Amino acid sequence: MPIASPREVIVGIVANPASGRDIRRLTAKASVFPTAEKANMVQRVLGPLGRLGVDRVLMMPDKTGISAGIVRALRTHHASRLPPWPQVEFLDMPITETQEDTVRAARMIEAAGAALVVVLGGDGTHRVVASACPTLPMATLSSGTNNVFPDLREATVVGLAAALFATGRITADEALRANKRLVVSCGGREEIALVDACVTRLDHIGARAVWEPSSITELFVTFAEPDAIGLSAIAAAVETVPRDGEHGLHVRCGEGGRPVLAPIAPGVLADMDIVEATRLEAGVSCPIAARHGSIALDGEREIELDGSEQAWIRLDHAGPPTLDVPAALAAARTRGVSQPFGLPQVVGSSARGDSHSVDPTINPKRRQS
Structure with missing residues (x-):
């Protein structure tokens, strides 16, 4: 996988297809977290990432329908001439349907130079990502059974905060939180x-x-x-x-x-x-x-x-750095840097003054994931 150029902004996405579907929910008659909603959450993250100038999104593939839903959404979005999303690429990796998929995806995202990874899952999913890449910043989204570590927050808002940090409009000191x-x-x-x-x-x-x-x-x-x-x-x-x-x-x-x-x-x-x-x-x-x-x-x-x-x-106190969404948005408001393009850079970002198109033909080998 090509490494990011100095001006390319990359964000990773790991959506655990198995989160929110275990025996604890079944025995308690709790609803499972549906695949369709995970795909919808990813789309709500892509919008802010595209508006604020993230170039590329690297996403973990799956066989349950999340990837397929995103591919369909990309085609529709491109045809509708809506505000651009980043270019989305599904990682070229084997799918084992075990936690090894999350480990491999997180390491590939980190190796590609991503500014952070957006993780959809419960406590266990976030633990696996943190174990694989201890210093890679995480934007957390709850989609599991026990959701104590990840934020229970609207994906659009998380995507906005992630974009502000990834594009350099706010600094790590302003955006990230340390964890135990x-x-x-x-x-x-x-x-x-x-x-x-x-x-x-x-x-x-x-x-x-x-x-x-x-x-x-x-x-x-x-x-x-x-x-x-x-x-x-x-x-x-x-x-x-x-x-x-x-x-x-x-x-x-x-x-x-x-x-x-x-x-x-x-x-x-x-x-x-x-x-x-x-x-x-x-x-x-x-x-x-x-x-x-x-x-x-x-x-x-x-x-x-x-x-x-x-x-x-x-x-x-060597836990993974995580995106502090309220702090990130407050910092952006104070700086006045939450607009789409063409604003002063804070820490060497690649936020650009021109829009960019989305190529719906994404990793053809992975379209059927």
Whole structure:
């Protein structure tokens, strides 16, 4: 894939076709997040990107219909002579329908020189992107089951803020927010979580999602908001931990503890007993008590504990940079740089004074994705 020229502005898009469709929604009778709406969200992002001068969008392909919906929309948009969208290219990559697709797409987007990647998914999707590309800025959009890390926000507004940053109208200091993360180590393996790491008695990964509250023994969180849905809601029932705070929280669950009620998934309220809750300080490695079971990262079981290795967890502030949409839009208003084209550049952007056409013939090899 060609690397961006000094004046070319590239934005990536990763839309997880599987997000918002797991067992937690099915067992709770919650609605799934439809493919058509994901394609519509991408289109609502493309509009602001095109209006503010983003040249190219690199998008992860899929087999569920998101890519096909975008190809149809591109043809219609081009024929209607509407305000231009960026040139959209689907990444030339194999489709495995596993999280490896997200990993490969994120790395290809970063290697191409993208200013940031727009991610549609839940906590798990954003964790995978952050693991693959720790320093690539993310614009987050909720389309999952547990949506604590990504913003629940209109895609048009996210697209506008992303375009302002990508084209250099506002700086990284104005547009981006730092995040905490949890680093889980077990033997020679190291994984991260952006919101929570949950230790369960379940021996096997299985369906991955944690939806049996009685299996939970320990919970570690980077932040815990009172209105959260997901496992971090258990910690939030004990103490609010700010997203931008210095510390996290470690919660131990078990019989005889303080009873709390927490919404751990859509439609699922869990009765939990909290034995102990202590602050999790940054940089301090904490041993995980259980030697058998499994560890869920941001709601999905990823690590099996077979008793052969001690698992450790620590909190740090090396999480991925994310687009702070309100701050970005406020900065643009202050600077007076939220107009389409021809305005002064702030940090060497490629925002241009001329419109550009959209070529609807995009990566012919990937049209049927």
